[in-house]
Amino acid sequence: MIKAGIIGATGYAGNEIVRLLLGHKDVEIAWYGSRSYIDKKYADVYRNFFQIVDAKCMDDNMAALADQVDVIFTATPQGLCASLVNEEILSKAKVIDLSADFRIKDVAKYEKWYGIQHKSPQFVEEAVYGLCEINREDIKNARLVANPGCYPTCSTLSIYPLVKEGMIDPNTIIIDAKSGTTGAGRGAKVDNLYCEVNENIKAYGVAGHRHTPEIEDQLSYACGKDVVISFTPHLVPMNRGILVTAYASLTKDVSYEEVKAVYDKYYDNEQFVRVLDKDVCPQTKWVEGSNYVDVNFKLDPRTNRVIMMGAIDNLVKGAAGQAVQNMNLMFGFKENEGLLQVPMYP
Ligand SMILES: NC(=O)C1=CN([C@@H]2O[C@H](COP(=O)(O)OP(=O)(O)OC[C@H]3O[C@@H](n4cnc5c(N)ncnc54)[C@H](OP(=O)(O)O)[C@@H]3O)[C@@H](O)[C@H]2O)C=CC1
């Protein structure tokens, strides 16, 4: 049994980590970190935990937390984990950061896209990008894991096999993505009010969303050369879910069977990636509440393009579920422990 602490337990991603860890047989939650609700009962912040969690919210003192737990999750705004983590903390506890602080290896690039100064550049090289299906072996030995972003998780897993096998020209990739509103966090913002979101759909971050360099980096590692993409996210009126539709030019004539064989090569043994049957397009409802990523593709001979599609629950595979999957790998637990939720439907 290990002990876990969550800094940012009162956010949407932190709340989802709590939900998943309560169902994990090898983990006890020892610290519900918060900034605004210190000493308030956690179940008073999230009443779905009434009579399930008795603990009160604690502060975000990462040094004190590291003395008491084996693993620390930071589900906090960009920059916070980098401002708190140090060598002493990492020598005592493993850290899984859900923010983007350690996802991008080029510190100058991170600072440009996020508009903040990196407070711990000395740990950037060491941090392992926690996309389990691709970096599994490195994650097992990591002290610090950079949990991938929600859009990058869905985009990369949808596209990766074809980039890796050279089947598409990576510099022709266009990613069109949609997210539910929990992706924006629980903090009050006018843009996320019911009347702004309901019955509406809009693009945002056009030609400048901060996930662009993260996706480009992962695809560049896959094909061994610099990749530049177009990425446009949209906000849609639903709570959870991300849907990715990505387009790219094929490098040669290929059949459905050849492309399917490539997806199967990478995902046949991946429990959480489901390559759907021919002509079935992923839907967010089919993965809601679960750690699954549903992917599929369609060839369009008329344009010589392939259309790659993926769906995840942004709070599970896009955040807390992937963080727990990373924790399982780091501590030698079964990779799917605590992650066997069947998607809820409807
Ligand atoms: N929502 C999502 O779908 C995903 C989120 N993430 C990442 O996870 C992180 C959290 O996101 P999310 O849960 O959506 O955000 P929320 O706004 O819902 O929650 C933020 C959390 O951080 C805490 N917090 C805020 N400011 C500080 C601070 N200065 N010091 C300490 N704690 C602070 C808040 O505490 P309190 O409320 O007590 O003040 C709250 O617990 C972000 O980095 C986000 O990018 C990653 C993937 C997907």
Ligand SMILES: CC(=O)N[C@@H](CCC(=O)OP(=O)(O)O)C(=O)O
């Ligand atoms: C709908 C919405 O606002 N989504 C957020 C992304 C989700 C998130 O929290 O970002 P990370 O995955 O990098 O942690 C955004 O566009 O910034």
